[in-house]
């Protein structure tokens with residue numbers, strides 16, 4: 001096995017960049033490795049209109065350090081008041097690459113999300129017509145459903161009915177965490193994709209809860225049993241076109257993570273590529289890393305793959321900071337729990 005691999009420069013198909021001081025601090029960690037990213041719209045207030053997405057895009061580009069290149073792929077936050085014509089115009093101008101559905105209350109900054117899915121029918125039909133993908137945070141919020149079952153129940157109760165009711169709608173199941181989601185995705189046509197995070201390939205629910213509670217491993221959807229992690233690893237390393245990387249790198253300050261009721265999200269941007277190389281090597285699938293990080297995503301979104309390259313080399317232990325400093329306070333970097341050996345050159 002060679003100790004150096006060169007792949008097409010990767011993209012991140014699910015990323016939280018936040019705004020203001022946090023944006024300035026985290027953006028270089030993504031831009032260093034990734035050429036493009038689907039930027040999540042769950043700011044406070046959310047990015048709902050095309051005009052808001054254009055302004056957010058400008059703030060991202062203004063925060064990019066000199067000499068770095070990075071293309072933010074903008075998304076709109078779907079609300080029950082979203083105007084289909086505004087969505088269509090934002091897509092036609094090339095600004096917006098996807099619309100994001102958060103069930104109201106499902107995750108960080110989702111209060112403005114959708115409660116009544118009938119109220120967004122018009123937008124979804126317009127999106128199917130124009131070929132604009134819908135990215136879904138796939139968890140029900142019904143308090144009677146156990147948190148570890150929320151993704152599987154969402155597939156039956158929400159995702160499948162919406163897809164049946166809206167033929168032609170392209171859907172991305174975001175940050176899938178279960179074998180149920182892997183199985184569902186595999187049974188569909190090429191109008192369905194699924195992103196998989198770095199951390200869900202590494203941790204299961206024991207890592208969060210056994211032997212002490214580890215808030216930095218708490219994200220939503222929450223990590224599941226080991227059998228689900230193994231299903232995700234098999235899917236990610238399969239090379240199958242429908243599975244691609246969405247890191248869901250989701251920075252929160254330590255002050256907001258380490259609370260009696262702490263925020264959900266893992267910050268993986270700085271070390272994601274090193275972790276992924278290790279995961280793919282362990283699965284004897286290094287030759288399929290490029291499909292997962294650099295080829296399948298653009299193909300789903302109808303975009304060209306990047307022309308730039310990235311080389312990773314295996315060698316001495318790779319160091320990365322335990323946290324990064326931001327003007328709002330430190331943000332802890334995801335600790336995979338093992339020594340990293342693959343360095344991005």
Ligand SMILES: NC(=O)N[C@@H](CC(=O)O)C(=O)O
Pocket residue numbers: 016042107108109137218219220221248250251264265266
């Ligand atoms: N994944 C998370 O746990 N958190 C994300 C929101 C999300 O992607 O659901 C965040 O914005 O912090």
Ligand SMILES: [Zn+2]
Pocket residue numbers: 107137174175220221
């Ligand atoms: Zn989410």
Ligand SMILES: [Zn+2]
Pocket residue numbers: 014015016040248250
């Ligand atoms: Zn996310």
